[in-house]
Amino acid sequence: HKLLLVNGVNLNLLGKREPDIYGHTTLADIEKRLIARAAQYGIELICVQSNHEGKLVDEIQHHGLLADKAAQVDAIIINPAAFTHTSVALRDALLATQKPFIEVHLSNVHARESFRQHSYLSDVAVGVICGLGHLGYQMALTYWLDNLYSITL
Numbered sequence: 001h002k003l004l005l006v007n008g009v010n011l012n013l014l015g016k017r018e019p020d021i022y023g024h025t026t027l028a029d030i031e032k033r034l035i036a037r038a039a040q041y042g043i044e045l046i047c048v049q050s051n052h053e054g055k056l057v058d059e060i061q062h063h064g065l066l067a068d069k070a071a072q073v074d075a076i077i078i079n080p081a082a083f084t085h086t087s088v089a090l091r092d093a094l095l096a097t098q099k100p101f102i103e104v105h106l107s108n109v110h111a112r113e114s115f116r117q118h119s120y121l122s123d124v125a126v127g128v129i130c131g132l133g134h135l136g137y138q139m140a141l142t143y144w145l146d147n148l149y150s151i152t153l
């Protein structure tokens, strides 16, 4: 069993970047905790981050569709960061895989600038979590553990 965690542009800076908005937890910490939790149940969590939209498209295509069936992920957790508000390409890549995904944002995008309130992904996501900081990722993982593998909290 495999899951994919995708983080977009500028999220490599977590911990250093506007900590009042995005918190002090680094991406490495977030990934480490999620990997460990998934591993407890024998599930592999593949983590990718890039500042390049096309690289994210490549990763989603590979893990969601192009890899051998047995190597493909069952579902995706994605924080596309600013690409949320700009990228038809990420939307199309996610749809191409036909893998269910949860959209996560650390901040409450609805309480911020109006340009953050439109997402190219939300209407095709299984769910959207925002405003809960790094715990949002944990909650997305909790959902997939329960929904896909019947592992309850």
Ligand code: DQA
Residues within 6 Å of the ligand: 009, 010, 079, 080, 081, 082, 083, 084, 104, 105, 106, 107, 108, 109, 116
């Ligand atoms: C973000 C929200 C986006 O609007 C912003 O561009 C980000 C991070 C979040 O996690 O809160 O880079 O996705």
